[in-house]
Amino acid sequence: MSRIAVIGAGIAGLTVAAELQALGHAVTVFEKSRGPGGRCATRRSVAGPFDHGAPGFEAVTAAFGAQGQDWQRAGWVAADPAAGTDPWIGVPSMNALAQQLASRLSPALSLRAQTHVTALEPGAPAGWRLRLLDGQLDAGHFDAVAVAVPAEQAAALLAPDAALAEALRLTRSEPCWTVMAAWSDAWAAPAAWVATDPTGVLARVHRDDARTGRPALDGIASRWVLHATPRWSADHLDMAPVEVIASMTAALAKLLGVQLAPPVHAAAHGWRYAQVLDARTEPCGWNASLRLGACGDAWHAAGDVAGSRPSGIERAWLSARALARQMSPSLSPG
Ligand SMILES: Cc1cc2nc3c(=O)[nH]c(=O)nc-3n(C[C@H](O)[C@H](O)[C@H](O)COP(=O)(O)OP(=O)(O)OC[C@H]3O[C@@H](n4cnc5c(N)ncnc54)[C@H](O)[C@@H]3O)c2cc1C
Structure with missing residues (x-):
C-alpha cells in the first residue's frame, strides 16, 4: 500500500x-x-442557492457517457429539459x-x-x-x-x-464574471437557457430556479445566473462587483426585452481561471x-x-x- x-x-x-x-x-x-x-x-444565499460555476456538463466520450448514466441512475445528476442542449446538471x-x-x-x-x-x-x-x-x-x-x-x-x-x-x-484559462440575481416580481421570463447576447456582454444565462430539484422560495419569483463572455470578463477584471451587477443585469434586460426592477438579491463572483482555452x-x-x-x-x-x-x-x-x-x-x- x-x-x-x-x-x-x-x-x-x-x-x-x-x-x-x-x-x-x-x-x-x-x-x-x-x-x-x-x-x-453552488453559492448559498438568502434568495436560495445559485450554481455559479459550471452550470452543467455533457459527455462526448463513451466512458464519461456511461459514468453520467450511472450518476443519473444514482440520482446525483439529472438530464435537465431546462438546460437547452441536454447536458446533465447536479441535483439538487x-x-x-x-x-x-x-x-x-x-x-x-x-x-x-x-x-x-x-x-x-x-x-x-x-x-x-x-x-x-x-x-x-x-x-x-x-x-x-x-x-x-x-x-x-x-x-x-x-x-x-x-x-x-x-x-x-x-x-491558458479564460476568466468569467458571474452574477447571481433574484427577483421578487414575476416578469415574463423564459425558463430555458437563453441564446448568446449579441452585445457581447453575456456568454450564457440560465434560470436557476427552473432547473430540476431547485427549491422554490417564498418571495422569490426567479433566480438567474449570468456568465459574462471571456472578452468582457477580461476587459473588466478589476471592475467593482456592484458595477458588474449593474452592467450584466442591464444586458439581461436588453437581451430579454423586459424592464427589470432592481433584484432583491444580487452578488457577483469573478472566476479568474474559469475554463481552459x-x-x-x-x-x-x-x-x-x-x-x-x-x-x-x-x-x-x-x-x-x-x-x-x-x-x-x-x-x-x-x-x-x-x-x-x-x-x-x-x-x-x-
Ligand atoms: C463559470 C464557469 C462555467 C463553466 N462551464 C462549464 C461547462 O459548461 N461545462 C463543463 O464541462 N465545464 C464548465 N466549466 C469548467 C468546469 O467547472 C471545470 O473544468 C471542472 O470543474 C474542473 O475540475 P477540476 O477538478 O479539474 O478543477 P477544480 O474544480 O478547479 O478543482 C480544483 C480544487 O483544488 C483546490 N485547490 C487549488 N489550489 C489548491 C492548493 N494550493 N491547495 C489545496 N487545494 C487547492 C480548489 O479550491 C478546488 O477545489 C465551467 C467553469 C466555470 C467557472
Whole structure:
C-alpha cells in the first residue's frame, strides 16, 4: 500500500482519489476551500442557492457517457429539459455531485478541507512532504502526489518537475464574471437557457430556479445566473462587483426585452481561471521517477473520435482516471 496525497477536491481530485483508494492505497486529499467541488460550485444565499460555476456538463466520450448514466441512475445528476442542449446538471445543485463523490469515498480517506498547500518538498529518505500556507510542513509523509488544481496554480506546485510545470504554465484559462440575481416580481421570463447576447456582454444565462430539484422560495419569483463572455470578463477584471451587477443585469434586460426592477438579491463572483482555452492533448502528467503527477481540466483534450473535444468536467474526470492508471505500476501493491 502506498500513501498518496491528492491536492484539490474538485471532480479531478475526487476521481483520482477514488480510483487510487479502490486500488488499496491510503489517500489524503488536501483542499484549500471549506468543502469539495471546486468549479462545480453552488453559492448559498438568502434568495436560495445559485450554481455559479459550471452550470452543467455533457459527455462526448463513451466512458464519461456511461459514468453520467450511472450518476443519473444514482440520482446525483439529472438530464435537465431546462438546460437547452441536454447536458446533465447536479441535483439538487452542481456542488452536490462533488459532495456525493466525496461522501462515497471510504471513511478511511481523509479529506483535509481548509488546507492550502503551497509547495511540495522532498521527504527523507524518499517521497514527499507538503508545505502549507501557514508555513508549516504537514505531518504526513507521502510516497506519491497527484496535483489536481487549475493549471496556473498547478504549475507552481509542480516546480520539482520543470517540464511538467512548464507544460502547465503554457496552458491558458479564460476568466468569467458571474452574477447571481433574484427577483421578487414575476416578469415574463423564459425558463430555458437563453441564446448568446449579441452585445457581447453575456456568454450564457440560465434560470436557476427552473432547473430540476431547485427549491422554490417564498418571495422569490426567479433566480438567474449570468456568465459574462471571456472578452468582457477580461476587459473588466478589476471592475467593482456592484458595477458588474449593474452592467450584466442591464444586458439581461436588453437581451430579454423586459424592464427589470432592481433584484432583491444580487452578488457577483469573478472566476479568474474559469475554463481552459487550450487544454493539452496528453491524458495527464506523470513522472514515475519522482512519483509526481497532474490531472484536471488542463489535460485530455482529445475525445474518442477525431475532432471531438471533451469539455471541462469531462476532461477533469478522464484525466483523473488516466492518472490513476499511469500511477498504479509505480506504487506498492495495495
Ligand atoms: C463559470 C464557469 C462555467 C463553466 N462551464 C462549464 C461547462 O459548461 N461545462 C463543463 O464541462 N465545464 C464548465 N466549466 C469548467 C468546469 O467547472 C471545470 O473544468 C471542472 O470543474 C474542473 O475540475 P477540476 O477538478 O479539474 O478543477 P477544480 O474544480 O478547479 O478543482 C480544483 C480544487 O483544488 C483546490 N485547490 C487549488 N489550489 C489548491 C492548493 N494550493 N491547495 C489545496 N487545494 C487547492 C480548489 O479550491 C478546488 O477545489 C465551467 C467553469 C466555470 C467557472
